[in-house]
Amino acid sequence: MKKILLMGNPNVGKSVIFTRLTGVKVIASNYPGTTVEFCKGCIGSGVTKVDVIDAPGTYSLEPGSPAEKVAVALLEKAIEEKDTIIVNIIDATNLERNLNLTLQLLKKNIPLVVALNLWDEAKHIGISIDAEALQSILGIPVVPTVAITGEGIKELVTHLANAKTGEYHYVDEERWHEVGRIVNKVQIIKHKHHTIGERLGDLTIHPWTGIPIAVASLFFLFFVIRFIGEGLITYITDPFFDSLWAPVMMRISMLLGSDSLLHKIIIGQLIDGSIDFGESFGILTTGLYVPFGAVLPYILAFYFVLSVLEDSGYLPRLAILLDNALHAIGLHGMAIVPMFLACGCNVPGVMATRILETKRERFIAATLMSISIPCVAQTAMIFGLLGKYGARGLLPVFVTLFVVWLITGNLLRLLVRGESPEIFTEIPAYRLPHFLTLMKKIWMRIYSFLREAVPFVLLGVLIVNLLYTLGVVNAAGRAIGPLTTWLFGLPFEAVGALLMGFLRKDLAVGMLAPLGLTMKQLIIASVVLTMSFPCIATFVVLLRELGIAGMIKAGAIMLCATLLVGGTLNLIL
Amino acid sequence: MGKISLTKMEAGSEGSVTSIEGGHGLQARLDAMGIRPGVNITKVSGQFMRGPIIVRVGTTQIAIGFGMATRIIVEV
Numbered sequence: 001m002k003k004i005l006l007m008g009n010p011n012v013g014k015s016v017i018f019t020r021l022t023g024v025k026v027i028a029s030n031y032p033g034t035t036v037e038f039c040k041g042c043i044g045s046g047v048t049k050v051d052v053i054d055a056p057g058t059y060s061l062e063p064g065s066p067a068e069k070v071a072v073a074l075l076e077k078a079i080e081e082k083d084t085i086i087v088n089i090i091d092a093t094n095l096e097r098n099l100n101l102t103l104q105l106l107k108k109n110i111p112l113v114v115a116l117n118l119w120d121e122a123k124h125i126g127i128s129i130d131a132e133a134l135q136s137i138l139g140i141p142v143v144p145t146v147a148i149t150g151e152g153i154k155e156l157v158t159h160l161a162n163a164k165t166g167e168y169h170y171v172d173e174e175r176w177h178e179v180g181r182i183v184n185k186v187q188i189i190k191h192k193h194h195t196i197g198e199r200l201g202d203l204t205i206h207p208w209t210g211i212p213i214a215v216a217s218l219f220f221l222f223f224v225i226r227f228i229g230e231g232l233i234t235y236i237t238d239p240f241f242d243s244l245w246a247p248v249m250m251r252i253s254m255l256l257g258s259d260s261l262l263h264k265i266i267i268g269q270l271i272d273g274s275i276d277f278g279e280s281f282g283i284l285t286t287g288l289y290v291p292f293g294a295v296l297p298y299i300l301a302f303y304f305v306l307s308v309l310e311d312s313g314y315l316p317r318l319a320i321l322l323d324n325a326l327h328a329i330g331l332h333g334m335a336i337v338p339m340f341l342a343c344g345c346n347v348p349g350v351m352a353t354r355i356l357e358t359k360r361e362r363f364i365a366a367t368l369m370s371i372s373i374p375c376v377a378q379t380a381m382i383f384g385l386l387g388k389y390g391a392r393g394l395l396p397v398f399v400t401l402f403v404v405w406l407i408t409g410n411l412l413r414l415l416v417r418g419e420s421p422e423i424f425t426e427i428p429a430y431r432l433p434h435f436l437t438l439m440k441k442i443w444m445r446i447y448s449f450l451r452e453a454v455p456f457v458l459l460g461v462l463i464v465n466l467l468y469t470l471g472v473v474n475a476a477g478r479a480i481g482p483l484t485t486w487l488f489g490l491p492f493e494a495v496g497a498l499l500m501g502f503l504r505k506d507l508a509v510g511m512l513a514p515l516g517l518t519m520k521q522l523i524i525a526s527v528v529l530t531m532s533f534p535c536i537a538t539f540v541v542l543l544r545e546l547g548i549a550g551m552i553k554a555g556a557i558m559l560c561a562t563l564l565v566g567g568t569l570n571l572i573l
Numbered sequence: 574m575g576k577i578s579l580t581k582m583e584a585g586s587e588g589s590v591t592s593i594e595g596g597h598g599l600q601a602r603l604d605a606m607g608i609r610p611g612v613n614i615t616k617v618s619g620q621f622m623r624g625p626i627i628v629r630v631g632t633t634q635i636a637i638g639f640g641m642a643t644r645i646i647v648e649v
Contacts, residue, residue, distance in 0.1 A: 059605035096631050097607040127632070176609060189632075205627055206584075206618045320636045324624050332638065333625065422638020423625050424602065429634075 003051045004043075004160065005078050007071060007105065008089035009098050010057030011428050013117045015039075016147035016437070017089055018054035021157070025444050026054060028437070029310035030428050031337065033057070033355035036067040038074055043157070059097075061104045066354045066362075078110060085111040085163040087156070092122035092129055092144070093429070095187055099179045102138070103170065111163035112140045115156050119144040121429070126190035134186045139167040148434050201430050205317050214321050221309070225301045229380065232297030241277050241293050249275050249285055265465045269514075278384070279514035287461035290381070290510045291454045296446070298380035302344055303445045311433035311441075315340065316425055323423050329409025330364050330416065331356070332423040342369035344376050344445070346538040350545055360418030366546060367412065367554040370538055371561055372405040374505070374530040377453065381509035382526045389519050396573065397526045404531065404565055408557070452537070453504070460500060460507045468496070487563065488524050489570040491515060501529050502536055520573045524566055531562040575649065579626055579642040582616045588647035589613050595644045603645070606635055614647060 004021075006014045010032030019025055022041030028034060039054040055074045056067040063069040078084035088105055090098040105112055116131055135142040141159040145152035170178045203209040249267060256263040258270055267275065268282030277289035309315060315337055323333030334355060342349025349369050353362040374382065386393035413420075467473045473496040481492035488494075497511035512525050533555070534542060543551045576591055590612050593600050603609065607630050617627040617634060626642040628635055637645070 060601070062601050062605070064602060094631065094633050097633055100605065100607070125632075176604075176607075202617065207620045207624070316636070320620065320625050320627065323620065323636075323638070324622055333636070422641050423636055424606075424638060424641060425636050426606065427627065427634040427636055 002083040003053060003078065003081075003085075004087055005053045005055060005074055005084050006087050006089060007055050007075060007101075008057060009059055009091060009094070009101060011426065012057065012089050012091040012094075012098065013147045014057060014089050015054055017087070017115060017117065017145065017153070017156075018052060020147055020150055020153045022052050025440065027441060027444065029307075029315075030313040030431050031310065031315045032426050032428070033065075033067060033334070033337070033352075034310075036070070036351055036354035038070055058101070060101060065357045075105075075108070075110075079108055085113065085160065087113050087115055087160070089115045089117050092116045092118050093125060093127060095127070095129060096179055096183050099182060100175065103168070103175055103178060106138065106140075106166045106168050107172075109165050111165055113156070113159050113163045114138065114140060114142040115147075115152070116142055116144045117147050119152065120146045120149075121431075128188050128190075130186045134182070137168070137182055137185065140164050148437060197430065204314070205320055205427070207321070210317070210321050214318055217314075221305050225298070225305050226383075228301035228304065229298040229383070232300065233294065233384075237293040237297055241289055245288075246275050246277075249282075252284070261469065264469065265462060268465070271514075278510065281461060281464065281511075281514065283458055283461045283465075286510060287458045290507055291377075291450075291457045294384050294510075295377045295380045295453075295506050296449070298376050298383070299344075299446055299449050300442070302376040303442050306340065306344060307438055307441050307445075308433055309340070311431065311438060313428045313430045316427050319423065319425065320427070327420075328413070329368065329406065330413030330420050331361055331409075332420065334423055334425055335361065335365050338365055339369060339373065342373040342375070343379075345449075346370055346373065346375055346534060347541050349373070350538065350541045353545065357421050358419050360416050361420050363546060363550055363554070364409065364412045364416055366542060367557055368405055368409050370534045370542060370554065371408055371531050371558050372401045374401065375535075377449075377504075377506035378509055378530065381506045385509060385513060386519070386522055386526065393519050393523065396523045396569075397530075400523075400527050400565065400569065401530060404561060408561055412557075453506075456504050456537075457507050460503045463503070464496065464500060464507075464511065473499075487570065488528055488566045490521055490525055490528075491517070494521075494525055497525065498529065498532065502533055502539075505529060505535050523573060524569045527569060528562055528566040531558060531565060533558060576646050577649065579614070579616065579628065579637070579645040579647055580619070580623075580639060582647055582649060584616055584618045586649055587613060587615045588649040590645060591648045592646045593644060594646060595641075599641065599644065603641075607631060607633065608635070608637075608645065614645075 006018055008014050015026045015028035015035050021043050024041035026039050035056045041052050042049050043052055044050055055071040058068040058071040061072055063072045088102050131142045131144050141162045143152055143156045143159050145156055204213050253267045266282050266284050268280035268285050271279050275285055277285055280286055319333035319336050322336055326333055326335050338349050338352035341352050346369055350366045353365045356362050477492035477495040480495050484490045484495055493515050497508045500508040500511055508529050590610050592610055593603055612630060615629040617629055619626050623639040625636045625638055
């Protein structure tokens with residue numbers, strides 16, 4: 001045995017078990033299709049080291065979506081290489097449907113172990129399963145687990161050595177019949193009345209009650225994000241930068257002498273003899289303030305809310321309520337999952353489009369999000385820049401982007417050929433998010449921001465300063481400036497920000513701060529920055545997911561939409 | 574007793590799937606989620622304007638697009 005492949009239906013806890021086994025942290029949520037790509041880790045060390053692979057979930061071995069294809073391809077490779085055992089993870093609360101896949105796996109003649117996960121929840125809702133009986137019927141080890149708390153994981157690891165190919169024989173046509181027979185033998189369901197929780201849960205999908213609840217909760221969540229984000233900025237990051245960091249920077253500024261190039265790069269410009277973290281534009285001033293002072297509070301707030309939303313199980317319900325609305329843009333309800341993720345960062349957003357079945361849907365979804373959904377880092381900077389005007393400054397930006405999303409989506413629905421299937425998804429039970437797991441997940445996302453974004457921001461500040469010093473920005477401003485001035489009503493200096501948009505959009509918005517723009521110009525610049533070319537990280541995943549031809553098409557649509565919308569705003573505002 | 578499509582079923586009522594009016598692809602997709610002839614199915618709710626239909630099969634709740642739901646024939 002050299003490898004372990006985790007397989008099972010979507011949303012049974014494969015990723016949680018993966019993290020438990022390997023210590024490698026991956027994102028897990030309460031909706032089908034969180035994992036769209038395989039992830040590798042290992043257990044043991046030295047000679048006993050074994051690779052563990054977390055596969056996307058699949059309902060059967062006849063794949064539909066690209067994520068499912070990944071899972072089946074991994075299985076086929078494992079069968080070919082003959083060095084892998086499969087840990088088939090089963091949702092104990094849905095034994096019948098899950099065993100369907102188990103029986104299919106048994107036919108593949110590959111060593112198997114079954115983890116009967118969500119064991120506690122099954123007990124809780126009155127389902128009791130005789131794991132030993134199941135084990136003797138299937139002829140392979142069956143281990144009850146509660147991945148979220150770690151219960152049963154040790155036993156699972158011990159049983160890996162006992163993995164067997166199983167001796168359960170049946171005819172394919174009779175598979176469900178066989179499943180039924182097994183379930184009757186091993187499972188007893190105590191009939192229970194609807195609990196209050198379930199009744200409340202039902203209210204969130206009945207249209208008359210569900211839609212008002214959805215609107216109310218989205219507004220509520222938005223205010224929670226704003227409340228936490230602004231709270232952290234006002235009471236923690238701003239005081240820190242103003243009273244602790246600024247004196248240190250002033251000391252360094254004096255040491256360097258305000259005319260030197262080094263001063264320009266490290267501290268930036270002094271504004272009226274002191275440091276302005278928004279406008280100075282040195283690596284240690286604005287370079288640190290943008291990611292840590294202005295963006296991080298919102299990253300924290302947004303991912304807190306998103307993670308709660310993901311783990312509760314509300315997202316698939318929202319998908320059902322919004323299904324019709326998403327049909328208008330050629331997608332189905334589940335497309336809100338990638339759209340929500342894109343509000344955090346377009347990179348995981350584009351990746352998550354893999355839960356959509358067809359190429360057409362994925363093209364529409366990926367193109368739309370990279371045109372009209374700003375990432376939370378950019379949104380935070382837009383809040384910082386336009387927040388002082390209140391709704392008068394902020395609404396035009398976000399309403400415009402929403403309208404662009406709707407109209408572009410509609411056009412893409414009409415123009416992009418291909419199929420868009422209907423929604424067909426399991427609705428997971430509501431779960432109270434597990435506190436520690438939730439915190440770990442939020443930390444993972446913050447960490448990935450710190451690791452992947454912060455170096456880019458610092459690099460960006462360095463590049464900007466060098467390009468200004470070398471006169472490149474001015475030259476670019478003179479070359480493209482007349483166009484941006486004529487079309488968008490933006491000054492020559494804004495060209496630098498538009499170019500920076502390719503590296504980091506939050507920093508690009510930050511570059512607008514020292515220019516002394518009017519509210520109208522700030523609104524237009526924010527919209528244009530969001531819509532125009534994606535940042536480099538998004539560009540890379542777009543290229544990978546859409547291919548060169550798709551990327552060129554998407555890029556052309558972006559460019560046209562940006563010119564049109566920016567120009568229109570300049571005329572009507 | 575009568576055979577109707579899932580979309581015509583009343584919310585809250587129960588029935589037994591008699592047939593799936595579609596090709597192999599559709600049948601396989603539904604089958605993988607446990608929806609196949611002979612299975613008991615409860616309609617939980619529909620949505621406005623031909624939105625998805627929500628059903629319960631065994632212990633699982635599933636949302637099915639309206640068009641797909643018209644092809645699932647149920648005896649109530």
